Amino acid sequence: VFIASSIMDDDRELEPGLPRHVRARSISVPLRLDLTGAAIDVSRAGADPRDRESSAPQARIATHAQTDVARRNVPEAPAISLPRQRDAVRHFAMDLGGSLVKLVYFSPGGLDEHGEPRGGRLHFRKFASAHLEDCMEFIEFKKLHEGGSGGDAQSARDGDGEGDGVTVKATGGGAYKFHRAFQERLGITLEKEDEMACAVAGANFLLQTIRDEAFSYRDDKKEFIGKDELTQESLYPYLLVNIGSGVSIIKVDKDRHERVSGSNIGGGTFWGLCRLLTGLKDYDEMLKLSAEADNAKVDMLVGDIYGGRDYPKIGLSSETIASSFGRVVMDEGSLEDYSKADITLSLLRMISYNIAHIATMNAVKYGLKRIFFGGYFIRNHAYTMNTISFAVDFWSKGEMKAMFLRHEGFLGALGAFLSDVEAQKNLSSASQGSWIEKFIKCSVPQMTKGIERKRSSRNSLSSKANVVSPTRPARRSFNDSVINDAMERIESDRALSSSSIPENDGDSVEDVEGIKSGFKTPDSLSSDEVTVERRGEDPTQLLNSAGLQVGVLHLEPALQEFPLLRKGHVYDPNLFDMLENATEREYWLDTLERLQPGLVARCLANDASSDDVQERANSFNNVFKAHLSRLREEPAAYGRIGLADLFEMREECLRFFNFHDLYVDVKKQENESALLVLPDLLQEIDSLDDDERLLAIVEGVLAGNIFDWGSQGTLDLYRNGTILEIYRKARSTVNRPWAVDHYDALRERFNGPKKKTYRKALLFCDNSGADIILGMLPLARELLKRGTSVALVANSLPAINDITVTELRAVLQSAFELDDTIKSALDAAHGNASDHPRLTVVSSGSGSPCIDFRRLSFDVCVAARDADLIVLEGMGRAIHTNYHAKFACDTLKLAMIKNARLATQLVGDGGKMWDSVCLFDAAVHA
Numbered sequence: 001v002f003i004a005s006s007i008m009d010d011d012r013e014l015e016p017g018l019p020r021h022v023r024a025r026s027i028s029v030p031l032r033l034d035l036t037g038a039a040i041d042v043s044r045a046g047a048d049p050r051d052r053e054s055s056a057p058q059a060r061i062a063t064h065a066q067t068d069v070a071r072r073n074v075p076e077a078p079a080i081s082l083p084r085q086r087d088a089v090r091h092f093a094m095d096l097g098g099s100l101v102k103l104v105y106f107s108p109g110g111l112d113e114h115g116e117p118r119g120g121r122l123h124f125r126k127f128a129s130a131h132l133e134d135c136m137e138f139i140e141f142k143k144l145h146e147g148g149s150g151g152d153a154q155s156a157r158d159g160d161g162e163g164d165g166v167t168v169k170a171t172g173g174g175a176y177k178f179h180r181a182f183q184e185r186l187g188i189t190l191e192k193e194d195e196m197a198c199a200v201a202g203a204n205f206l207l208q209t210i211r212d213e214a215f216s217y218r219d220d221k222k223e224f225i226g227k228d229e230l231t232q233e234s235l236y237p238y239l240l241v242n243i244g245s246g247v248s249i250i251k252v253d254k255d256r257h258e259r260v261s262g263s264n265i266g267g268g269t270f271w272g273l274c275r276l277l278t279g280l281k282d283y284d285e286m287l288k289l290s291a292e293a294d295n296a297k298v299d300m301l302v303g304d305i306y307g308g309r310d311y312p313k314i315g316l317s318s319e320t321i322a323s324s325f326g327r328v329v330m331d332e333g334s335l336e337d338y339s340k341a342d343i344t345l346s347l348l349r350m351i352s353y354n355i356a357h358i359a360t361m362n363a364v365k366y367g368l369k370r371i372f373f374g375g376y377f378i379r380n381h382a383y384t385m386n387t388i389s390f391a392v393d394f395w396s397k398g399e400m401k402a403m404f405l406r407h408e409g410f411l412g413a414l415g416a417f418l419s420d421v422e423a424q425k426n427l428s429s430a431s432q433g434s435w436i437e438k439f440i441k442c443s444v445p446q447m448t449k450g451i452e453r454k455r456s457s458r459n460s461l462s463s464k465a466n467v468v469s470p471t472r473p474a475r476r477s478f479n480d481s482v483i484n485d486a487m488e489r490i491e492s493d494r495a496l497s498s499s500s501i502p503e504n505d506g507d508s509v510e511d512v513e514g515i516k517s518g519f520k521t522p523d524s525l526s527s528d529e530v531t532v533e534r535r536g537e538d539p540t541q542l543l544n545s546a547g548l549q550v551g552v553l554h555l556e557p558a559l560q561e562f563p564l565l566r567k568g569h570v571y572d573p574n575l576f577d578m579l580e581n582a583t584e585r586e587y588w589l590d591t592l593e594r595l596q597p598g599l600v601a602r603c604l605a606n607d608a609s610s611d612d613v614q615e616r617a618n619s620f621n622n623v624f625k626a627h628l629s630r631l632r633e634e635p636a637a638y639g640r641i642g643l644a645d646l647f648e649m650r651e652e653c654l655r656f657f658n659f660h661d662l663y664v665d666v667k668k669q670e671n672e673s674a675l676l677v678l679p680d681l682l683q684e685i686d687s688l689d690d691d692e693r694l695l696a697i698v699e700g701v702l703a704g705n706i707f708d709w710g711s712q713g714t715l716d717l718y719r720n721g722t723i724l725e726i727y728r729k730a731r732s733t734v735n736r737p738w739a740v741d742h743y744d745a746l747r748e749r750f751n752g753p754k755k756k757t758y759r760k761a762l763l764f765c766d767n768s769g770a771d772i773i774l775g776m777l778p779l780a781r782e783l784l785k786r787g788t789s790v791a792l793v794a795n796s797l798p799a800i801n802d803i804t805v806t807e808l809r810a811v812l813q814s815a816f817e818l819d820d821t822i823k824s825a826l827d828a829a830h831g832n833a834s835d836h837p838r839l840t841v842v843s844s845g846s847g848s849p850c851i852d853f854r855r856l857s858f859d860v861c862v863a864a865r866d867a868d869l870i871v872l873e874g875m876g877r878a879i880h881t882n883y884h885a886k887f888a889c890d891t892l893k894l895a896m897i898k899n900a901r902l903a904t905q906l907v908g909d910g911g912k913m914w915d916s917v918c919l920f921d922a923a924v925h926a
Contacts, residue, residue, distance in 0.1 A: 091420060092144045094135075095198070095412035096174025098245040098268060099283070100376055101127045101135045102413040105144055124410050126376070132178060136185055145186045167191050171198040171416040196250055198415030199242045200257045203374060205418055206407055207235060212639035214372065216401045217385040218393075222636040224579070225403065239368045241359045242411065243267055243375035249362050261362045263355065267377035270351045277347070278340040286344050287381050293345035298338060300326025315394065324350035349387045356391030356402065363400060371402055376409030406639065559845050562853035564864050566886040566924070573852045573881040574642030576905075579635055587901065588643055589628050592650065596621055602662045603654075616657040624653045644850035644881045651799050651847055661798035663768075667807060670707070670769025675814050678773055682819060685778055690751045695736075697778050698743065698894065702916045703730035704775025705874055705896040707767045707801070727770045730896070730914075739897065739907040739915035746892060746920040750786075758788040758869040758890070762860070764844070764851060765794050766874030768803040773811060776873060777822075780839065783869075784825045789838045791863040797847025802876075805843040812841065849876035853885065868923070875899070879906070879917065886921065893919040 092105030108120040127135040139145050145166060168182075170190040179190045206213045212224040232254065240250040240257075245268030249261040274286050296319075302311050303318030304327065310317045325346055328338070355373075363371050371392060378384050385404055392402040407414070565571050578585045603617035610616075627649060630637050638645075654662065681700070685693055706726060736743060749756055761783050765776050780790045792812075794805040803811070815822045825839035845857030851872075868889045872878040878893035879902065885891075895917045897903045903911030 091417060092139075093168075093413050093417035093420075094170050094172075094175075095410070095416060096170060096172040096178060097129065097376070097412075098173060099129055099271060100409070101129055101132065101174065102376070102410050103127070103135065103138070104410055104413040104417045105142065106417070124407065124413075126409065129174060132174075132181065136182070139186060145188050169193050169416050169419055171195050171412045193416045193419050195412060196242070196248055196257065196259055198413075198419065199248070199374065199411040200240060200250060200252050201415030201418050202407075202411035202413070203240050203252070203372060203405065203415075205414060206405060206411075207372070208232075210407070213406055214403050215406070215636070216389065216403050217382075218389050220382055220386065222579075224636070224640040226640075235370070237366075237368055238370035238372060239359060239363045239366070241355065241371060241373045241375075243355060243373065243377035245269075247355055247358070247375075249359055251362075251366055251368065260366065261358060263358055265351060265354055267351075267375065270347055270377070274344055274347055277335065277343050280340065280344070284379075287348075287379060287384075289341045290345040290348050290381075290383060293339065293341035295321070295342055295345040295349060296327070298327055298342045298346040299324055299349070300330070304330075321349060321353070324353075345383060348381075348384060352384050352387040353391050356388040357395055360392050360395040360400065364396065369400060371400060372405060373402060374405050374408045374411045378404060378408055380404075380406075380408075559855040560858060560861050562856050562864060563861055564867065564870065564888045565853055566888050569886040571853065571885060573644055573850070573854070573885065575880055575883050576643075577640075578642055578646075579640050582635075585635060586632070588646065589632060592646060593625060593628055596625065599650075599654075599662070603657075603659050606659065606662045606664075616659065620653050620657045620659065623656075624650055627653075642881075644848060644852060644876070647799070647850055647876065647880075648848040651797070651849075655797070655847075661804075663801040664798070667768035667801055667803065670801075671773060671807070671811055671814075674770045674773035675811070675818070678777070678815065679818050681774055682778065682781070685782075691747060693782070694747060694750055695743070697782050698746070698918060699731060699734045700778055701775040701873060701894045702734045702738075702896050702918070703727060704769075704771040704773075705766060705894065706730045706898070706914070707769050707771045727774060733914065734896070734916050738918050739903065739911055740917040740919050742920035743918050745922070746918065749890065749920070749922065756890075757786060758783065760789040760791065760863070760867040761869040761871060762791050762793055762842075762863060762867050763871045764873060764877050765792055765803055765808065766849075766877060767801050768807060769801070771874075772803050772808065773815075776871075777811075777815065779871070781819065781821050784821050784837045784839060787837055788869070789840075790825070791840045791842045791860075791867070793842045793844050793860055793863075795847055796843045796845050796857070799847050799849045802849055805841055808841050812839070849874075850881040851877045852881065875902075878919075883919075887923070889923045891921045891923075893917060893921075 092103060094104075095102040103125045105123050105125075106120050107123065125138065127138070145168075166188045168188045168190055169192075171193045172195060175190045175192045182188050182190055207230050212226070214225040214230065215222045216225070217223075236252065236254040238252050240252050242248045242250065243266050246266040247263040248259055249263075251258045251260045271283055271286070275281055278286070278289075280286050280289065299321045300323040301318060302316045302320045302322045303309065305322055306318070308318055311320075331337075359371055359373070363369070373388060378388075385402075389402045392400050405411070576584050578588070600617050600621050603620060604613055607613045607616075631641075631646075654660070685696055685700075688696055704727065748754075761780075763776055763780055765772050776792070780792060783790050792808060794808040795802050796805060798804055812822065812826065816826055817823075822839060824836055828836035829838040829840045840863070842859045842863050843857050844851060844860055845855070846852075870887055870889060870891045872882055872891070872893045873895065875895050875898060878895045879897070883893070883906075897906070897911070897915045897917065898913065900911070900913045903913060903915045905911070906917070907915065
């Protein structure tokens with residue numbers, strides 16, 4: 001769906017005589033269904049949509065979606081097959097303002113292994129209104145106007161049957177001004193949506209759905225407001241100040257909104273006056289210039305009036321502006337005598353103070369405590385946010401804080417997008433899935449040129465004599481414009497081919513001379529693509545200068561909050577706050593950068609036969625280091641992220657450059673080696689009494705956890721020994737007492753007079769090899785022997801040498817032949833022995849060495865329904881994240897510390913490398 005909105009409704013019918021493809025066909029409210037050949041799908045009647053056969057039946061391994069869900073026998077309506085229905089429409093929407101065109105579009109995520117929808121991605125783009133053709137070219141390039149993701153595009157163009165053109169939603173005055181241009185060039189009709197309603201809808205969605213969307217700003221520091229703090233009860237009512245060319249001030253309640261005030265002095269005022277006074281034309285250049293300014297050379301300050309002194313009686317410092325541009329009155333100079341930078345900053349602060357003052361008066365008038373500022377005027381500009389924050393604090397006498405939105409410029413476009421019925425159904429409810437913001441696809445560094453984009457006659461403006469489009473100002477140079485524009489793109493998945501424009505998620509920027517800048521990944525290049533000449537720009541500098549503040553929002557419908565998080569306890573997965581703790585932030589940024597050469601070497605070794613492996617490895621290195629540099633310069637650039645987010649970002653970077661599993665061969669070899677000694681280990685364990693056996697098993701988990709290829713300390717050990725040698729040495733050094741030692745409480749729970757037999761245990765596994773096979777598998781077996789069903793939880797995607805769910809199934813298939821207890825438990829999971837404890841494998845939905853219990857897979861949440869024991873293993877899952885997490889059931893956290901600094905933080909000055917953590921937290925029962 002294409003969305004754009006406007007200030008007033010337009011009910012006019014299309015003029016007669018328009019081409020057939022231009023006649024309106026609404027694909028937005030609601031989507032049409034082609035019922036030809038519709039039939040009940042007998043194979044799925046009455047079945048839960050998630051119920052499927054195991055992907056590895058020969059391994060006799062069940063998932064919880066196959067066992068627990070199936071046993072519920074909840075009657076459901078049968079599924080209906082629509083064989084003629086086209087692919088889902090790629091929804092998109094626009095806000096066509098006086099200065100900028102903002103576009104939001106949704107790309108579907110495809111289907112999972114069971115054929116179920118995998119959510120999708122919400123992307124944000126902006127274009128200058130003066131360069132409307134850029135927006136149109138982007139829509140053509142993405143084929144958003146053709147009504148499907150790779151569907152019957154030719155039918156949409158030819159206008160056969162149901163392809164009679166597309167009605168698209170839009171907001172902003174440009175929806176009226178440019179409607180004919182979109183009709184003529186793209187064959188789409190702009191359906192106008194109310195501008196204020198769209199801004200409110202966009203703000204509500206962001207505040208209720210996206211983590212760390214809102215923040216306050218004072219003294220160059222961001223303080224994020226957590227999504228949990230903005231509940232339905234606490235959020236409303238609030239004041240939304242939408243700053244565009246002018247200003248609209250809107251009072252927002254839970255189910256309605258009202259424009260209570262506004263001003264004709266807004267972003268357009270600043271832009272226009274600044275252009276007249278300085279000659280600058282580009283808004284971003286104006287903001288950049290103001291950062292180097294001293295407005296005291298133009299403004300009259302309180303100190304100028306009172307001899308350099310404050311005016312404490314009313315709380316004004318000597319640095320407070322008493323009169324914008326007032327100092328000019330006292331001087332004899334002309335315009336040429338004043339710095340353009342100083343003029344720009346003075347003007348920016350004058351406009352900002354005025355807007356903040358009006359907003360605060362309205363908030364006081366209506367008794368509102370929350371003021372959110374949106375619109376593309378602010379653009380995360382420090383001086384602007386400081387000025388507005390100071391003004392709100394001053395005029396409210398400290399009772400209010402100005403709050404800003406990271407997606408501030410896209411409220412209208414997002415609201416228009418959400419006005420579509422189908423988009424509302426899929427996106428407006430956070431309960432339908434988890435939204436995850438990712439930044440990796442903002443920053444692929446390879447710049448190319450010399451590839452000319454072929455234009456079809458449909459794309460050529462010369463063939464459209466009646467196109468109504470704004471006059472196109474002269475372009476800036478490639479170095480000055482295209483690079484910065486490209487780096488500011490919100491998402492870039494693919495580059496244009498030399499021979500065609502593939503239907504994908506890529507973005508590209510092209511100038512009138514055919515020089516194209518594109519971020520290219522190795523898997524996006526077509527076989528007939530010409531050789532490109534590379535530019536020598538440093539991607540780190542490019543990314544750091546881009547001002548990236550928003551990423552791509554990924555909707556993961558299968559990810560949910562873990563149901564066993566303890567009620568009343570505020571869950572934050574991270575061990576420390578990277579935003580607040582500068583020392584820890586710098587340490588871990590340095591550590592991750594120091595590990596990069598080793599990862600690059602693994603990239604080269606992992607795919608040595610590939611012709612472009614060196615290029616991809618270098619690109620991965622440059623991009624990830626660029627993100628690290630960005631975070632050094634502006635720690636809050638990506639919101640309130642933690643160490644877990646950095647680990648995940650690194651994995652995303654690797655996957656982006658087609659390095660999907662760097663340690664696949666290492667993991668396979670280590671699994672095979674560990675399986676060889678598993679029978680002897682189990683025989684040795686079985687010879688011990690209860691207390692000795694439990695201690696030996698816990699020691700085995702701790703010793704096995706040493707095998708972490710993400711740790712520099714472990715990498716050093718690999719240079720001097722084999723996996724079994726390292727394991728034997730680790731077993732000999734994990735003797736009690738441990739650095740964190742709750743083993744006595746654990747033993748009491750397992751073997752004491754009031755020992756507990758657990759119904760089901762969830763074991764969150766860490767590494768492959770000895771870790772899973774000689775550590776966690778014996779623990780799982782011990783629980784099975786005690787009558788406890790066990791679900792082994794593993795990563796869905798590779799991360800370092802962490803075991804994946806596919807690899808874990810293969811390990812259990814091998815163990816099936818080695819141990820009767822494991823064999824019986826796998827048989828029971830398939831219903832062959834219903835009274836026997838079951839052993840199942842569950843995919844976590846994660847591809848990170850850490851785990852965030854706010855977003856786990858549906859299968860894990862199903863498995864947790866009757867679980868009364870959780871085991872978290874490894875530094876990433878039990879220390880870097882979730883060390884302080886509280887759960888509603890008994891929890892055991894086991895890890896070997898492979899970082900001396902971390903050991904000191906956890907246990908004090910006595911902490912050291914290879915210390916062990918055994919933390920047992922019993923459930924709190926009301």
